[in-house]
Amino acid sequence: MPENKEQELENAENTADMPTDADNLEDAQTPAEAPVEGPEALDPLDAAKLEVSELKDKYLRLYADFENFRRRTAKEKLEMFSSANADMMKAMLPIVDDFERANQSFETSNNLEALKEGVDLIYSKLIKTLESKGLKPMSAKGEAFDAELHDSIAQFPAPTEDLKGKVVDEIEKGYYLNDKVIRFAKVVVGS
Template sequence: MAENTEPQEELTQEPSVQTDNLENEQAEAVAAEEVPEMSAEEQLKIELAELKDKYLRLYADFENFRRRTSKEKLELLSSANAELMKTVLPVVDDFERAMQSFELTTEVEPLKEGVLLIYNKFYKALESKGLKPMESKGEVFDAELHESITQFPAPSEDLKGKVVDEIEKGYFLNEKVIRYAKVVVGA
């Protein structure tokens, strides 16, 4: 009986191998029938559709990038303002204390000294953030740094074309002009 079981196993294996081969052949035949030769026009249409899809995806990615960077810029500006405000708040506290002392003190000299100390503290806080005053008086007039309010006859020949008086100071913020100096120029 052991002899009979072995041949039966061989017989059962052979039909499954034959079935797999038939299925593969049929699948290949069906695939060959499903993919007819495409004309050049159809290939171009498919390629155009793929390129349009790529373009739309790229455009969407760019729009997302643009939105994200504009949002980051707004956040950066708000955080920069927060840093400046943190720097200025101690000066505001000093001004509040000075205003309270105005009500209690009758002497003017200590009040002047206190206001001068607060001014110096405020000025140093602004300098720490990159603010620098512009030196204009006696300098040659420069339209990129100065705004001429008026011309005045120069008291001497060497002051012609130079800044005679400074009406309003100009300022730099990290080497960039943020306010032009308003000046009187010698003519």
């Protein structure tokens, strides 16, 4: 027991010599004297190099993100076009079937009037299918010539004065797809 008492006394003396928190506050450096850590403590050249490396890293990451975005959108665009064509082809398949049946009936039937009626029905079905997909024919005959809608392939002397500068004849129909011209009408313009 006496040894324990001696150790306790020594420990008490040692702790008395240690500075307390109040002592630490007095001896602590002021904020202006405290050593600065981080980029400010570095040499300006080292700080600039560090900043350049950080900016370079950010740039490379941004560039990689942009490349991934570009590739992804290109892939999505291709998939969209291919699926749009698939929808159109599915809509056209019944008409192809009708044309195949019409060809078979041409070989076996001599009734031209019935065959013509069948072809007319297939044609009207084709036009309705195309219109349901947004296709509209352009009416050009008698209209004023418009270079944004018409492709003039010839000029013809106008039979009357009021047909000058207007479409006299339509050689090939023009078409709109969702109000955008996809084929210009080939026309003859009166001069």
